[in-house]
Amino acid sequence: MRIGLLTEGGYPFVSGDARLWCDRLVRGLGQHEFDIYALSRGRQQEDEGLVPLPPQVGRVRTAPLWTAEDDGVTHGRRARRRFTECYEELAGAVCAASDAGSGPPSADLADRFGSALYGLAELARDEGGLVGALRSDAAVRTLESACRAPGALRTAREARVPDLLAVAAHLERALRPLSLDWYDDAGLGAADLCHATAGGSAALPGLLARHFAGVPLLVTEYGVQLRSHYLALGPDAAAPAVRALLAAFHGRLAAEVYRRAEILTPGNGHARRWQERCGADRSRIRTVYPGMDAARFTEAGESPDRSDPDALVWVGRVEPTKDLVSLLHAFAEVRKEEPKARLRILGAPAGPEGEAYLGHCRALAAQLFPDEAEGVHAVGDNPVSFEEIGGPEAPTPADAYAAGAVVVLSSVVEGFPVGLIEAMFCGRATVSTDVGAVVEVIGGTGLVVPPRNPRALAEACVALLRDPERRARLGAAARARALELFTVEQNIAAFHGIYLEIVSHCPVRRVVLDEAGEPLPFATPAESHVPGRWTGPTARVLPRGIPGWATGAPVRATRVAAAEGVR
Incomplete structure (x- = not known):
C-alpha cells in the first residue's frame, strides 16, 4: 500500500525529532511504498539536507513552518x-x-x-x-x-x-498547512493511509487529506504535542490572555485530531491518558512502544559478570531535570553504608544550561567527597567521577552501562526513559525515580523510589549493592522484558498490523468522472496501484485509476525533493 508519512521537524532531515524511529519504520516496512511530507522548523535544518533514503520512498515534499512568504493571493x-x-x-x-x-x-x-x-x-x-x-x-x-x-x-x-x-x-503559523497543495490526487489524495508521526501541525495535513479525499489517518504520539504547548506557554513566556487563547486553540486542534483519526498509537500509558483526557475514544487507541536497536547491547547483556560490583552508574545528558544533585547527596549516604562504593556519571552537558549545571555538580562532589588522605581510597582518588561516553573507559553506551553493578536514574522529569531501556538491554539491575513512564517501562524488574528523595534513593542502591544474587535476577528479568516489548522488530510488526487493520476497515474510495461529469464505473480497481518500478525513470507521477495520463498539477508553497526511486 502507499503510505503518506507526515512529519514535523524531523525525518527525513539530517537533524530533528523522531528521525531514527521514522527511518527504522520506513526501512522495516519495505513491502509498502512511502511518500514523505515533511514540515521543517528552521533554515539550518533544511540546509543540512536529507538522510539517505531507501528505495521504497517514492518522493519527498517539504514545506517550512518557520517562515511563509506572502502568497500574493488577493481575495475578491x-x-x-x-x-x-x-x-x-x-x-x-x-x-x-x-x-x-x-x-x-x-x-x-x-x-x-x-x-x-x-x-x-x-x-x-x-x-x-x-x-x-x-x-x-x-x-x-x-x-x-x-x-x-x-x-x-x-x-x-x-x-x-x-x-x-x-x-x-501564532494562529497564522499553526494554520500554514492549510495553504499547501498536498491534498489533490497527485499528493496525499493518492495515499491509502496517512501516518502522522506527531499530533498538532504534523497531523493537520492528515486531517485535510481525510476531509478532501477520504484517506484514513493514523496518529502516533511518542511525546504529547498538547502537553508540550502547555509547558512552553509558561507565565514567563506570554501574557495570561495569550496563554489562555493558545491553550484553547491547541486543545481544540488536539481534540479534532483525536476525534477524526482511525487509530491513535501513543508510545506509553502517560501519552495514552493525555489522549483519553482530550476525548479520544479508548477503543481506537493502541499503545505501541518505541522500537530500539537491541543488538548494540547484546554483548553487555550476555556477560553481566564483567561489571564493577561496587560501582553505581548514571548515563545520560547532564541537565537540571536529571537531578544529579539529589543523586550526589544520595551517594553520600551510600558511602556511609558501603565505603567501597563508587559513582560514575557518564554523559555530556546539554547546552549552556547543562554546562553550568555540570560545573555545579562537580563543585558539589568535591565538597561532599574531599580527597581522602587515609582509608580505602588514595589521595586524589575521588569516589565520584565525571566522564563522557567515547573515552577510553567507556567508548560506547553499552560499555558505560556495563561499567557498574547498578544503573541509577534520578530524574524529576522524564518522558519515555530511553536510557533505562538501554540499561535493561544490558541486563543491569536499576534504581529509578517514579517519573514519566518509568514504572510502565520497568515493570517489576527494578527498584523505583519517589523523586527528590535522596534517602530513599540511597537505601535502594545499598540494598542492591549488598545482594549480588538479587541484582542478577533483576538484571535478567529486565533484559527479558526489554527484548519482549521495546525492540525495533516489535515496533515494526505492530505498525504493519495496524496499517492492514485500518485499510481493511477504511478502504479509500475515489470517484472518477468522465468528460460529461458522470462517474466512471470500475475506474479505480484494486490493482490500480502496485508498489515498485513499473514505468520508466523519466515518467511522471500518474493519477491513480487513470493509467497512461500524465498530470501537470502545479506545485505552490512547497518544494519537491527528488529521492531515489521517484517514478
Whole structure:
C-alpha cells in the first residue's frame, strides 16, 4: 500500500525529532511504498539536507513552518466574506468558555471548530492560499470581536492589542498547512493511509487529506504535542490572555485530531491518558512502544559478570531535570553504608544550561567527597567521577552501562526513559525515580523510589549493592522484558498490523468522472496501484485509476525533493 508519512521537524532531515524511529519504520516496512511530507522548523535544518533514503520512498515534499512568504493571493469580495465567516467561527470556538474545564470540548464546540477549520481549508484550495488573509487586520479585528463576545473566556476578555497580535500571528503559523497543495490526487489524495508521526501541525495535513479525499489517518504520539504547548506557554513566556487563547486553540486542534483519526498509537500509558483526557475514544487507541536497536547491547547483556560490583552508574545528558544533585547527596549516604562504593556519571552537558549545571555538580562532589588522605581510597582518588561516553573507559553506551553493578536514574522529569531501556538491554539491575513512564517501562524488574528523595534513593542502591544474587535476577528479568516489548522488530510488526487493520476497515474510495461529469464505473480497481518500478525513470507521477495520463498539477508553497526511486 502507499503510505503518506507526515512529519514535523524531523525525518527525513539530517537533524530533528523522531528521525531514527521514522527511518527504522520506513526501512522495516519495505513491502509498502512511502511518500514523505515533511514540515521543517528552521533554515539550518533544511540546509543540512536529507538522510539517505531507501528505495521504497517514492518522493519527498517539504514545506517550512518557520517562515511563509506572502502568497500574493488577493481575495475578491466573495472570498473575503467566506474567510470572515470561517475565521469568525474558528475564533468563536477558540474563545468560548467550555463547561468541561480542562477536559475535551463539548460536541458543539468541537463541531464548530472542525467546520471552521475545513471551511478555511476549502477556501485555501479554491483561492490559492490564506497567508495574507490570516495576517490581515481583518483577522485581528475578528479575533478581538470573539474575545469580547458573550460567553467568551474571562481571561480572553482582558486581551489587549499586543495580545491579539501575538495570538493572530501564532494562529497564522499553526494554520500554514492549510495553504499547501498536498491534498489533490497527485499528493496525499493518492495515499491509502496517512501516518502522522506527531499530533498538532504534523497531523493537520492528515486531517485535510481525510476531509478532501477520504484517506484514513493514523496518529502516533511518542511525546504529547498538547502537553508540550502547555509547558512552553509558561507565565514567563506570554501574557495570561495569550496563554489562555493558545491553550484553547491547541486543545481544540488536539481534540479534532483525536476525534477524526482511525487509530491513535501513543508510545506509553502517560501519552495514552493525555489522549483519553482530550476525548479520544479508548477503543481506537493502541499503545505501541518505541522500537530500539537491541543488538548494540547484546554483548553487555550476555556477560553481566564483567561489571564493577561496587560501582553505581548514571548515563545520560547532564541537565537540571536529571537531578544529579539529589543523586550526589544520595551517594553520600551510600558511602556511609558501603565505603567501597563508587559513582560514575557518564554523559555530556546539554547546552549552556547543562554546562553550568555540570560545573555545579562537580563543585558539589568535591565538597561532599574531599580527597581522602587515609582509608580505602588514595589521595586524589575521588569516589565520584565525571566522564563522557567515547573515552577510553567507556567508548560506547553499552560499555558505560556495563561499567557498574547498578544503573541509577534520578530524574524529576522524564518522558519515555530511553536510557533505562538501554540499561535493561544490558541486563543491569536499576534504581529509578517514579517519573514519566518509568514504572510502565520497568515493570517489576527494578527498584523505583519517589523523586527528590535522596534517602530513599540511597537505601535502594545499598540494598542492591549488598545482594549480588538479587541484582542478577533483576538484571535478567529486565533484559527479558526489554527484548519482549521495546525492540525495533516489535515496533515494526505492530505498525504493519495496524496499517492492514485500518485499510481493511477504511478502504479509500475515489470517484472518477468522465468528460460529461458522470462517474466512471470500475475506474479505480484494486490493482490500480502496485508498489515498485513499473514505468520508466523519466515518467511522471500518474493519477491513480487513470493509467497512461500524465498530470501537470502545479506545485505552490512547497518544494519537491527528488529521492531515489521517484517514478
